[in-house]
Amino acid sequence: MYAWFDQIFVRFGEAVLGWVTAYFPGGEPLARILLSVGPIAIIFPLIFAATTWAERKLLARIQNRLGPNRVGPAGILQPVADGIKTLTKEDIVPERADRLIHTLAPILVMVPAFLVLSVLPMGRNMTAANLHIGVLFFFAAGSISQIAIFMAGWGSRNKYSLLGGMRAIAQMVSYEIPFILSALTVVMVAGTLSTTEIVASQSLALAAAPDAGLLARAAVHLANTVGGWYLLQPWGLSGFLIYFVAGLAELNRSPFDIPEGESEIIAGHHTEYSGFKFALFFMSEYISMVAVCGLGATLFLGGWLGPKPIPSWGWFFLKVFALMGVMIWVRGTFPRMRVDQLMTFAWKFLLPLALVNVLAAGLWMYLPSRAAAWLLGGALMGAAYYGLCRLVRPPKTGPRSYRYA
């Protein structure tokens, strides 16, 4: 029963494939492609719509407001109303803008957002493209979005857009290094770049005694599906924290939302976009957020692994939603950083910490005893954190001098 429910989508896909090969011989490759692409193209926009609503509700709760509550029960249909609104808005291109680039940017920004989803294992046997270089592909495809943001910033011919675009790519290039280094530790320990194999490497294979009671068997099952998560190892814990912080910066989300800081530069590279083009940018941001949370869950939280009553895809999306909830919580809690703090934090704090973390992962791999690895790895990360906190001083800022144009 559980296995059937766990594989329900896989079975459905196989059934459709069988039907297609029976009635349209030769249509099989196309059907395979559609079966991989279709669910991604349908489910993630829906998740995007739900996330916008959830974020507004959650932020409202944090700020002691009500949030959207007019359209549908508890405002649940608000995303639909927003969608209709953006679709019917006038599409304005600034007169002096570089038309081609201005139009191309919102289209290009969607490409990496959807591409990276293809390597996420969303459940047992549920990876759209099971590449053997999955993790590398994720980062490679993700790095295309910087170019799209630059095109949006430059093509708008607006100083706020340009400032926002430059801030965005400076930030994304800087945070990409700790971002990748934190994922590198997992690749080192798992010994593979494939996302499915990374998830598989996080499951344990302890066997319960044949005469064990129900409780003991359940405990062994829990240990098998949860005990192997990389989060539960010293380098994995610090790696996950580095990944999460750097991921927030990669997504330009609060407290790293400097590129869009509305109190400083209106809306950054979005400033000159209206209507559907703006909706595309908005959508790509939220879908990238799902993707970064999904890779975080895959690398550190055991992907679709989890104890039994909940199916594997249920676990994956539970973890993703939990991580997204934390991101929204962070947005409601922390104030925005300054540009100088941002760069200092990336290059002088996060990057050395990520490098020490790689060393800790190496210790974990080669120290014979787990206790010694825990002690040494934990001590190493603790010392690095403490030392960097003491060493890295925030940049000194003198009194401000204002110049009025």
Place this chain on the structure above:
Amino acid sequence: MRAVFYLIAIWTAASGLLAISRRNMIHCALALISFFGGIAALLFTLHADFLGAVQILIYVGAISVLILFALMVTQDASRLGDRTAPFSRGKWTGWILGALVFGMLGYGLNFLESSPSPNAASILPVAEIGRLLVTRQAVPFLAMALLLTAALVGSAAVAIEEPSDDAQDP
């Protein structure tokens, strides 16, 4: 398969030509990024997915951003569309020389004796490359690490703003 190759070939060559012939500097840089993407696609068709992904990560993700930054830092936004004389005086020599080199290389290809068929390797073995990097190729690998560190420190040292410079030319 062959049609895909020709599509990519046309895309890459067209982006390359655009990158060297557009007058607007930013358009050149964006065409160049498309060129890098085309090269990555070529590597994918050659079943070297690892190299293709590395190509995108390094060239599209890092080097082109560096180029865009350099363009933005060294010119005012108003001059970016600078249309005055983007080509050097000897430009015709350059075009002719480029065409000649292409002709020579293409002519040389006529002497390719056999036309080998692709080998059976389905994909580039990433684990094997990793093993080679720490065994047989360890020395170049370390040299590369040294080079990249030196480049990082060196470029930061060269590009850092000297306060005395600022005083001289405002």
Place this chain on the structure above:
Amino acid sequence: MPSLHEYLLLAAALFSIGLAGALTRRHIILVLVSIEMMLNAANVNLVAFWRYGNPAATDGVMLVLFGIAIAGAEAAVGLALLIAIYRRFRTSRIEEVARLKG
């Protein structure tokens, strides 16, 4: 599957485009970029030889990997130099940077 010949011809074309760019453009960045294009064309050649040759002989592929790393270092240093040059000469045209004494 296209033949080795076609890959080599394409790489030759891309190399020549890079060469023509390096010889005709005035802006320092575009000269640097053209050199990167030539390096990329050579990489395609190396990988094509791996694909159509012995799969166990990965030396050419290693060379591509090192080449990409070198290109990264080259771009970083070259663009830092460009910024230094621009600060000194207030130009990024290659022929205007002809003074040997700054």
